[in-house]
Structures are given as C-alpha cells and as structure tokens.
Amino acid sequence: MTDTTRQQRLAKPLDPFDFLARYGTILALVLLILFNLAFTRNFATMQTLNVNLTQVCTIVIVAVGMTLVIATGGIDLSVGSLMAISGALAPMIFLGKIVPIDSVGIAVVAAMVISVGVAGLFGLFNGWLIAKFRIQPIVATLVLFIAGRGIAQVMTNGNLQTFRVPQFQFIGLGRVFGVPVQVVLMLLLVIAAAWVLKRTVFGRQIIAIGGNERAAELSGIAVSTVKLVVYTISGLCAGVAGLVVIAINSSSDANLVGLGMELDAIAAVAVGGTLLSGGKATIVGTLLGAMTIQLVRYTLLANGVPDAAALVVKAGIIVLAVWIQQQGRRT
Amino acid sequence: MNDDILLSMTGIDKRFAGIPALSGASFAVGRGEVHALIGQNGAGKSTLIKVLTGYYRRDAGDVAFDGKPFEVFSPQLAQASGISTIYQEINLVPYRSITENICLGREARHYGLLDWKRMHKEAETLLRRFNVRVDVDRPLMEFNTATQQMVAIARAIGFSAKLVVMDEPTSSLDDREVTVLFDVIRQLKQEGVSVVFVSHKLDELYEVCDRVTIMRDGRTVKTAAMTEIDKIGLVSSMLGRTINRAEGHATAFSDRDEKKIGKVLLSAQNLSINRTVQDVSFDVRSGEIAGFAGLLGAGRTETARLVFGIDRPRAGIMHYDGQQFDPRSPADAIAAGMGFCTEDRKSEGIVPEMSVAENMMLALMPKVSKSGVIDEKAQRKIVERFIRQLDIKCSGPDQKVRELSGGNQQKVLLGRWLAMNPTLLILDEPTRGIDVGAKGEIQSLIKSLADRGLAVLMISSELEEVIEGADRVFVLREGITVAEFDRNQATEDVLMSAMAHGNAPRIVEAAS
Numbered sequence: 001m002t003d004t005t006r007q008q009r010l011a012k013p014l015d016p017f018d019f020l021a022r023y024g025t026i027l028a029l030v031l032l033i034l035f036n037l038a039f040t041r042n043f044a045t046m047q048t049l050n051v052n053l054t055q056v057c058t059i060v061i062v063a064v065g066m067t068l069v070i071a072t073g074g075i076d077l078s079v080g081s082l083m084a085i086s087g088a089l090a091p092m093i094f095l096g097k098i099v100p101i102d103s104v105g106i107a108v109v110a111a112m113v114i115s116v117g118v119a120g121l122f123g124l125f126n127g128w129l130i131a132k133f134r135i136q137p138i139v140a141t142l143v144l145f146i147a148g149r150g151i152a153q154v155m156t157n158g159n160l161q162t163f164r165v166p167q168f169q170f171i172g173l174g175r176v177f178g179v180p181v182q183v184v185l186m187l188l189l190v191i192a193a194a195w196v197l198k199r200t201v202f203g204r205q206i207i208a209i210g211g212n213e214r215a216a217e218l219s220g221i222a223v224s225t226v227k228l229v230v231y232t233i234s235g236l237c238a239g240v241a242g243l244v245v246i247a248i249n250s251s252s253d254a255n256l257v258g259l260g261m262e263l264d265a266i267a268a269v270a271v272g273g274t275l276l277s278g279g280k281a282t283i284v285g286t287l288l289g290a291m292t293i294q295l296v297r298y299t300l301l302a303n304g305v306p307d308a309a310a311l312v313v314k315a316g317i318i319v320l321a322v323w324i325q326q327q328g329r330r331t
Numbered sequence: 332m333n334d335d336i337l338l339s340m341t342g343i344d345k346r347f348a349g350i351p352a353l354s355g356a357s358f359a360v361g362r363g364e365v366h367a368l369i370g371q372n373g374a375g376k377s378t379l380i381k382v383l384t385g386y387y388r389r390d391a392g393d394v395a396f397d398g399k400p401f402e403v404f405s406p407q408l409a410q411a412s413g414i415s416t417i418y419q420e421i422n423l424v425p426y427r428s429i430t431e432n433i434c435l436g437r438e439a440r441h442y443g444l445l446d447w448k449r450m451h452k453e454a455e456t457l458l459r460r461f462n463v464r465v466d467v468d469r470p471l472m473e474f475n476t477a478t479q480q481m482v483a484i485a486r487a488i489g490f491s492a493k494l495v496v497m498d499e500p501t502s503s504l505d506d507r508e509v510t511v512l513f514d515v516i517r518q519l520k521q522e523g524v525s526v527v528f529v530s531h532k533l534d535e536l537y538e539v540c541d542r543v544t545i546m547r548d549g550r551t552v553k554t555a556a557m558t559e560i561d562k563i564g565l566v567s568s569m570l571g572r573t574i575n576r577a578e579g580h581a582t583a584f585s586d587r588d589e590k591k592i593g594k595v596l597l598s599a600q601n602l603s604i605n606r607t608v609q610d611v612s613f614d615v616r617s618g619e620i621a622g623f624a625g626l627l628g629a630g631r632t633e634t635a636r637l638v639f640g641i642d643r644p645r646a647g648i649m650h651y652d653g654q655q656f657d658p659r660s661p662a663d664a665i666a667a668g669m670g671f672c673t674e675d676r677k678s679e680g681i682v683p684e685m686s687v688a689e690n691m692m693l694a695l696m697p698k699v700s701k702s703g704v705i706d707e708k709a710q711r712k713i714v715e716r717f718i719r720q721l722d723i724k725c726s727g728p729d730q731k732v733r734e735l736s737g738g739n740q741q742k743v744l745l746g747r748w749l750a751m752n753p754t755l756l757i758l759d760e761p762t763r764g765i766d767v768g769a770k771g772e773i774q775s776l777i778k779s780l781a782d783r784g785l786a787v788l789m790i791s792s793e794l795e796e797v798i799e800g801a802d803r804v805f806v807l808r809e810g811i812t813v814a815e816f817d818r819n820q821a822t823e824d825v826l827m828s829a830m831a832h833g834n835a836p837r838i839v840e841a842a843s
Contacts, residue, residue: 200704201705202703204689207689208685211682212681215680218641218673220660220661221662275684279683280684
C-alpha cells in the first residue's frame with residue numbers, strides 16, 4: 001500500500017503551487033522586467049540598473065545573514081540597530097575622534113574592522129541569549145532592536161557625523177571595472193553564503209536544526225554553537241551594510257541608518273522562498289526576493305505611484321509569497 | 332437494564348488517510364459507573380475519546396448518550412451536552428483568581444459587564460461540592476497543588492457534567508495528589524456522575540474502577556468487571572496474547588548463535604531520575620540483543636534517554652567499555668560509539684525537508700568532510716551502499732525523506748547510525764507503525780547486526796519481538812527493573828506476570 005501511494009505521488013501532475021513556490025520569485029522578476037521594458041521609459045539603461053543595484057545591495061547583504069538565521073528557525077530583529085551602531089562607530093574612528101590616527105589608510109582599515117567586529121559581537125550576544133537561555137529569538141533580538149539604536153545615539157550624542165574620506169567611501173561610491181564596489185561585495189557574500197549552505201558541514205547543520213532541532217541534537221550536532229555562529233554572522237553582515245550606507249551618504253545619522261532594515265531583509269528572505277519556520281533556505285532566492293521587491297518599488301515610482309502606495313504593494317507581495325509557500329507545503 | 336446505560340457507542344469506525352484507527356469499536360458506560368479504558372499505544376483509546384467529545388467525526392457507527400442519539404461536532408458542544416474531559420496537563424492561569432480560572436470562557440454577564448458576584452458564588456458552590464472551601468477571589472498561585480488540581484477538575488466538570496472523561500489524569504501527579512483525585516472520583520460516582528478513566532497504571536484501576544474496557548488495534552476486545560479480571564488477564568488482553576499459545580515464530584528473529592556474545596559493553600546500576608526512572612539496573616554485551624519489556628510508562632524510553640545523554644540521571648552509575656560513563660549530551664554518547672533510533676521518528680528522527688542522503692549523513696557528516704567541506708563523492712558512496720544494503724525503497728539519495736513510507740524512513744535512520752559504525756545501538760520500538768513486510772526485514776537486519784558483534788538494546792512493546800529477538804530480557808515496571816530473563820526463560824507468561832505484578836524472581840544471569 002505504501003508503495004502505491006509513493007508511486008501516485010511521483011506520478012501526480014505538476015502542482016501549480018509547488019511550481020510557484022519553487023520558481024515564483026524568478027517568474028515575478030522576469031514579468032516585472034518585461035513590464036518595465038514595455039511601459040517604463042528609459043528602463044533599459046545602465047543608469048536604471050545602477051540605481052536599482054545600489055539600492056538593493058544593503059538589503060541583500062543584511063538578508064544573507066538573515067537567511068542563515070531564519071534557516072535555523074530563528075529571526076533577527078536587531079540588524080537595523082546594529083547597522084546604526086557600526087555606522088556610528090566607523091566615522092568616530094577614522095575621523096580620529098576616539099584616538100587620533102595619522103595614516104588615513106590605517107584609520108580606515110581600523111574603522112572598518114572594529115565597527116564590523118563590534119556588530120558581530122552584538123550578534124554573538126543575541127546568539128548567547130538564544131542558545132544559552134533558550135529565549136525566543138524574536139524576544140532576544142528585540143533587546144538590541146530597541147537598545148542598539150539607543151547605543152548608537154549615545155555614542156554620537158545624537159549628532160549627525162559628516163565626512164569626506166574617499167578611501168573609506170570607496171565601498172559605497174567606488175567602482176571595480178565599472179561595477180559598483182558594494183555590488184561586488186554583495187555578490188561575494190551571496191556566493192560565499194550559498195556555498196556554505198550547500199557544501200559545508202556547517203551549512204547542513206543549519207538546515208538540520210531548522211528542519212528538526214531535536215533530531216539534530218540527537219545526531220550529535222552542537223546546536224548551541226551553530227546558533228551562536230549564525231547570529232554572529234548576521235551581526236557581521238549588518239555591520240558591513242551599515243558601513244556601505246554611510247559611505248554612500250557621506251554622513252552617518254544614528255537615527256536613520258538601517259531604519260526598518262530588519263523588515264526589508266525578512267521580506268526579501270520570505271519572498272525568496274526560504275521557509276520562515278526554518279529547515280529550507282536559498283540564498284540565491286533571497287537575492288532574487290530582494291531584487292523583486294526593489295523592482296516593484298521602482299516600477300511603481302517610475303510610473304508615478306507615490307512611495308506610500310508602493311509600501312502597501314510591497315506588503316501585498318510578501319503576503320502573497322508566504323501564502324504560496326504554505327500552499328506548496330501542504331501537498 | 333437499558334435505563335442504567337448512560338453512554339453507548341457501537342460499531343465506531345474512524346480512518347485517517349485510509350488507515351483505520353478504529354474499526355467497529357464499541358463502548359458502553361453505565362450511570363454512576365467508573366469505567367477504565369486501557370490499551371497499548373495506538374490501540375485507539377485516544378481516538379475513541381476524541382470521537383466521543385466531538386474532536387473527530389466518526390466515519391461510521393452510532394453513539395447514544397443519556398437515552399438519545401448523540402451527534403456533536405466540537406468539544407464545546409460535547410461539554411454543553413454533559414460530557415467533560417480532563418486532559419493530562421492542567422491548563423490554568425496562575426496569576427488570576429480561582430473564580431476567573433473556573434469561569435474562564437463562560438463568564439456570567441450583567442448588561443454586558445462581568446457579573447462578579449454571581450461568578451464568585453458559582454465558584455464557591457462548585458468547589459464546595461468537592462469539599463474545598465477557599466477564598467475564591469485570591470490568585471490561584473497562592474494555593475497548593477492539590478487545591479489547584481481541584482480547581483482544574485471543578486472547572487472541567489462544571490455543574491452539568493453527566494460523564495467525565497479523564498485521560499491519564501495521574502501521570503503528572505504525586506501520590507498524595509492521586510489520593511485526592513480518587514476521592515473526587517468517588518464523590519462524582521456518589522452523585523451519579525459517570526467517569527471514564529484512562530490509565531496505564533494497573534493498580535490504580537483496581538482502586539477506583541468498576542469495570543474495564545480493553546482496546547487493541549482499533550477494536551474493543553474485552554469488557555469486564557474489575558472484580559472478574561486479574562492483572563495478568565488485563566495485560567494479556569492488551570497485548571493480544573493468550574497464555575499457552577501454540578509455539579511458533581511470529582517474528583523474523585530466527586534462532587541466534589549465542590556463542591558470539593562477547594563481554595559486557597554497557598552496564599548501568601541503580602539509575603534514577605524522578606518518578607519515571609526510580610531504580611534501573613541492566614547490562615548489554617557485545618553481539619547481544621538485550622530487550623526492555625514493560626507497559627507504557629514503565630520507564631524504558633526514559634532509561635534509554637539517560638544512557639544516550641539526553642537527560643542526566645540524578646543517581647546511579649554507568650560503565651561503557653570498561654570505563655565510567657557519564658554523558659552530558661548525545662554528542663558524548665555518539666563519540667563513545669552509540670546510536671539511538673528514537674521511538675518517535677517524526678519529531679526526533681527525520682528532518683522531513685531534507686533528502687534521504689542528508690538525513691542518513693546527519694551524524695556522520697563531520698567525518699566525511701575535509702576542513703568543514705563535505706566530500707560529496709565519498710558521502711554519496713556511503714549512502715548508496717546503505718540504500719542497497721538496507722534495501723531502502725526510494726527514487727534515489729536525493730528524494731525527500733518525508734515522501735518515504737514509515738518502514739523506509741526507519742531504515743534511513745538505521746542507516747544514519749550504522750554509518751557511524753557504532754558499538755551499541757539503542758532501538759526504541761524499532762518496528763512500530765511499520766507494515767508487516769518491512770517489519771520482518773528490520774527484525775532480520777537487527778539480528779544480523781548483532782551477529783556481527785553489535786550490542787543492541789531493544790525496547791519493544793510487542794512481546795513476541797522481545798521474546799524471540801532478545802538474548803536477555805529486562806522487565807521494567809513503574810521505573811524499576813523488576814526481572815531479568817535469559818532467552819530460554821523468557822516466555823510470555825513469565826514476562827506478563829512480571830509486567831503486571833513486578834514480583835517475579837530476579838534471576839541471576841546465566842554464565843555466557
């Protein structure tokens with residue numbers, strides 16, 4: 001009897017929801033591009049590509065870490081605040097506000113390493129709360145979601161920091177062979193994370209924990225360690241994204257850097273086809289998800305729909321994506 | 332006669348996804364009667380109760396309650412018609428007052444506002460029925476557990492219950508609380524309220540129940556007065572055995588060559604954790620299948636969890652391979668050379684969204700990788716070898732494990748541990764929920780593994796599996812190893828007697 005049910009399952013016609021859950025994001029992306037080619041003026045230009053890519057970069061960088069976190073069945077609400085912290089800390093270092101540093105090169109490198117490292121440490125703190133005290137991820141990361149931005153504001157006394165340091169701003173404004181540096185950075189991160197998830201023991205352990213934490217633990221996987229590392233990675237990604245944002249803006253405002261980023265990142269992950277309950281993750285999907293959301297927003301703006309209305313459409317897409325996922329899973 | 336019957340269920344059928352959970356089950360409870368409902372795991376007790384309380388809809392059969400045909404579609408409706416259910420866990424709100432807890436969900440209203448006066452009065456009257464006199468306006472958490480328990484019961488029963496279903500009510504209670512509960516049951520009985528009592532503790536049944544209905548494989552196999560049936564009778568009806576049954580092999584365990592049994596690999600003395608494991612001692616030798624027999628709740632799985640480092644014992648000592656063994660996590664036990672196929676494949680075994688290969692490699696993974704990167708080729712080789720060896724029916728290593736049948740999922744899990752090349756394998760109900768053909772395959776697989784020197788600790792609720800499969804059988808009863816038999820001593824009647832009474836002589840192990 002079990003044999004026949006399996007055969008039926010193998011032989012069943014293509015399930016539309018299953019198809020949508022698998023290829024829906026890329027389908028939506030292609031449709032959006034076709035729509036824009038037909039109706040949006042000046043769409044097929046390098047400038048449009050650049051605008052969209054630079055805007056999507058920071059979301060994707062954060063969403064890569066978020067994908068790993070969500071793959072373990074967790075969530076990280078603190079990423080926006082961690083961006084603010086790293087974005088506030090870096091200028092203080094390379095402008096010599098903490099310790100005067102003579103060489104600009106050393107100052108910039110120190111600023112990048114330290115501020116990203118600090119964001120990573122805060123991520124580790126999230127992981128520690130979750131792994132050691134078994135606090136629900138949504139609650140544990142809420143702590144830094146609230147406190148993190150406060151810390152950034154206290155560090156800067158709430159002042160706007162402006163600067164013109166080309167060596168630092170290279171990561172937001174520079175180009176390598178005509179490609180914006182942050183796009184290169186984003187692609188490197190995406191490739192690295194996709195490789196880790198697919199090819200390494202660590203990646204497999206992440207998926208196993210999200211898929212069935214008890215089974216993972218009973219198979220000897222060090223669940224706590226994996227969670228610590230995953231939240232640290234999410235913090236590091238947020239730190240990098242914070243630097244990119246302030247480099248683009250030539251200024252750092254602790255009130256604004258990374259504001260609402262946690263939601264954009266989660267939305268990109270969800271639209272990309274990663275299960276929000278964990279156990280199934282795709283980094284490339286996350287990239288496509290972020291690009292889809294970005295392109296929808298661009299399409300609406302370019303065709304005269306106000307930003308406020310675009311937000312509603314964005315929400316609608318997320319709801320649709322999650323719904324399709326659930327339908328696909330039910331089979 | 333018919334006036335005395337409160338509830339009668341006849342010919343009840345219920346299927347889940349085509350698999351029958353109940354087939355032609357019947358059940359009758361008289362007025363003011365305390366009726367026990369017992370059976371093994373999966374015998375259909377819970378399904379029968381859920382059909383009664385409207386949680387499931389029956390596929391066929393008739394239910395009559397209080398002289399009328401009974402048709403309810405939700406537990407709320409069942410409660411309104413006079414059937415209350417008390418579940419294993421007590422769900423109360425500790426910070427709210429007793430009144431609020433009792434009236435939760437059925438608040439008295441007065442012009443749309445809460446009518447506190449009436450609710451307090453209601454709560455007081457209700458509790459007085461069970462001889463509890465307390466200030467009902469005080470938060471529940473200020474009272475002792477016995478009172479809290481009474482509140483939970485009072486809440487469930489309310490004023491209108493004619494039949495109270497108690498699903499393993501004593502499993503989380505201590506002895507004193509159990510006494511209180513039994514007083515309540517007697518009180519209810521005096522008032523003409525009937526009680527259906529589900530429990531695995533046989534002694535309790537004799538203490539409060541009038542009659543007993545025994546279920547097996549979705550059918551009701553026997554109903555008898557408690558005075559007419561002894562514990563052996565209960566156990567044998569539950570297990571579907573009649574003593575002095577004709578001999579013959581019912582499992583795929585054929586006679587084993589006992590000469591290959593080696594030295595003691597794992598030994599445990601006086602393990603205890605709490606009420607579930609109180610005093611368990613046993614040992615397993617290389618190349619030997621040691622069986623754990625016992626009724627549900629005897630502490631077999633709990634003991635296995637201690638051995639595998641999932642829980643930590645409060646007392647007792649273990650030795651593994653000649654060394655003292657005190658695992659702090661499953662990883663420790665795995666490093667020592669153990670594997671553990673859990674009873675609940677779904678929640679503790681498979682990772683459903685992962686492929687056959689990924690599931691099988693879950694424990695071995697770090698060992699088939701170079702500096703953290705999985706060696707896909709080496710891994711695939713191992714997986715393909717085990718798919719062949721264990722004869723796993725799947726479309727290939729990449730098929731999702733959730734699409735496989737129960738038997739094949741079990742084989743994948745066996746493969747997960749065998750790939751580790753373990754010295755001891757713990758199998759908790761290795762053939763539960765598996766169709767007959769696959770069952771035999773898994774049994775002969777276990778046998779051939781032991782023949783090759785693997786030590787196996789096998790927990791099974793199927794008597795014939797333990798008797799024919801195990802070289803030695805340890806019988807657990809209420810958290811205590813009450814008996815040990817070797818292969819030629821272990822017969823159905825001695826095992827059942829030990830499971831029922833726990834007074835069988837502990838036989839000194841024969842020299843091997």
